[in-house]
Amino acid sequence: SKGYFTFDPGFLATAACESQITFIDGEKGILLHRGYPIEQLADNSEYLEVCYLLLFGQRPTEKQYEQFKETVTRHTMVHEQLIHFFQGFRRDSHPMAIMVAVVGALSAFYHDSLDVTNERHREIAAYRLLSKMPTLAAMSYKYSMGQPFVYPRNDLSYAGNFLNMMFSVPTEEYIVNPIVEKAMDRIFMLHADHEQNASTSTVRLAGSSASNPFACIAAGIACLWGPAHGGANEACLAMLEQIGSVERIPEFIERAKDKDDPFRLMGFGHRVYKSYDPRAKVMQQTCHDVLEDLKIDDRLLDIAMELEHIALTDDYFIEKKLYPNVDFYSGIVMRAIGIPTSMFTVIFALARTVGWIAHWIEMLQTPGQRIGRPRQLYTGEAMRDFPTTSRQK
Numbered sequence: 001s002k003g004y005f006t007f008d009p010g011f012l013a014t015a016a017c018e019s020q021i022t023f024i025d026g027e028k029g030i031l032l033h034r035g036y037p038i039e040q041l042a043d044n045s046e047y048l049e050v051c052y053l054l055l056f057g058q059r060p061t062e063k064q065y066e067q068f069k070e071t072v073t074r075h076t077m078v079h080e081q082l083i084h085f086f087q088g089f090r091r092d093s094h095p096m097a098i099m100v101a102v103v104g105a106l107s108a109f110y111h112d113s114l115d116v117t118n119e120r121h122r123e124i125a126a127y128r129l130l131s132k133m134p135t136l137a138a139m140s141y142k143y144s145m146g147q148p149f150v151y152p153r154n155d156l157s158y159a160g161n162f163l164n165m166m167f168s169v170p171t172e173e174y175i176v177n178p179i180v181e182k183a184m185d186r187i188f189m190l191h192a193d194h195e196q197n198a199s200t201s202t203v204r205l206a207g208s209s210a211s212n213p214f215a216c217i218a219a220g221i222a223c224l225w226g227p228a229h230g231g232a233n234e235a236c237l238a239m240l241e242q243i244g245s246v247e248r249i250p251e252f253i254e255r256a257k258d259k260d261d262p263f264r265l266m267g268f269g270h271r272v273y274k275s276y277d278p279r280a281k282v283m284q285q286t287c288h289d290v291l292e293d294l295k296i297d298d299r300l301l302d303i304a305m306e307l308e309h310i311a312l313t314d315d316y317f318i319e320k321k322l323y324p325n326v327d328f329y330s331g332i333v334m335r336a337i338g339i340p341t342s343m344f345t346v347i348f349a350l351a352r353t354v355g356w357i358a359h360w361i362e363m364l365q366t367p368g369q370r371i372g373r374p375r376q377l378y379t380g381e382a383m384r385d386f387p388t389t390s391r392q393k
């Protein structure tokens, strides 16, 4: 503490809110959503049920769940006019660039859900975002491929519908592979929420001024994009490609340890976890299952496993408690199921939307909620007189 304010750049020691949604014990590698361990949710639940849990605080009854799924399904179409918005982008735009803009633009399309003081408006906006993210995400991919947009299908699961919008073409029938569908659902679930990470904190701060929900989620997407956060899954795959072979791993381990070299192991290290990220463990298992089921032999997986092995036995990584995080294996799974690298962070955003919304709603429901407004320690010039003479030559 320096003077009146607590000085905590990067928020290493500051709790900015109270929350009942997600608990993390970083030392022990524990992650709970509404009290339930992530491993048990991964084994016994599915993404939309976890969405319900995060949003409403408890597991749905059968009837509540059917109703919830039906409402999510009924909101999957986007306003037809949005197609023109997409068409304004260059074909080679990064899909995350499109997502930041398009999700923010939803505020211009759905005027009946913008009053954040109205509980019903908040709920409609929550459903809209949850339902439309897969549609928008798939559209950003189709646009980059020069292929026609695919309308959502209400007879498919949340993950199945997304895959269909990503991969089906008018010329032949696309049948969703159940292994791929399950893997996609699991990837969504493992990314659903992670308490006050940078993007969720961004959504809370944006929402604290009573900004509309679509604008707030766009702010979250912008924050997620960076390679230190959600962009790490894309960066991790690029890194594995760059390493190229198991023999070259030691060279890159040495580079990651070198303070003068900007290279870092992508998908390694975490602000909160000082042991194995429990999501990475589940993802690693999923990765093996999927590659085996699909009979895929991926040299990048060999590199990833060897890299993990070497890093976990290296003094530098042991001392600094650097373990693989959720982004380390997710890229290999997504690659195995045919998702292009540029879509990895978009999928993280799609899946995290429910967490962002749950936190946004929780914040707005908190009695006495105030605008977020950090202070600073000013280190600039002291007060001085502005010269009355002419500018220096």
Ligand code: SDX
Binding pocket: 010, 193, 194, 196, 197, 198, 227, 228, 229, 230, 232, 256, 257, 263, 264, 265, 266, 267, 268, 269, 270, 271, 272, 320, 322, 325, 326, 327
């Ligand atoms: C996500 O917060 C969340 O919950 C995020 C997330 C979520 O679900 O929302 O879990 C998702 O963002 C996962 C993280 C994805 N990012 C990466 O994989 C990028 C690589 N990792 C990092 O850059 C880093 O570890 C962070 C950003 C994840 C954490 O940053 P911190 O907490 O500010 O820690 P730091 O950068 O200060 O690292 C501490 C030390 C440093 O060395 P010293 O200065 O103390 O000597 O560890 C070193 C770092 O140089 N270090 C690494 C390293 N990560 C940290 N050294 C080599 N390779 C790495 N990956």
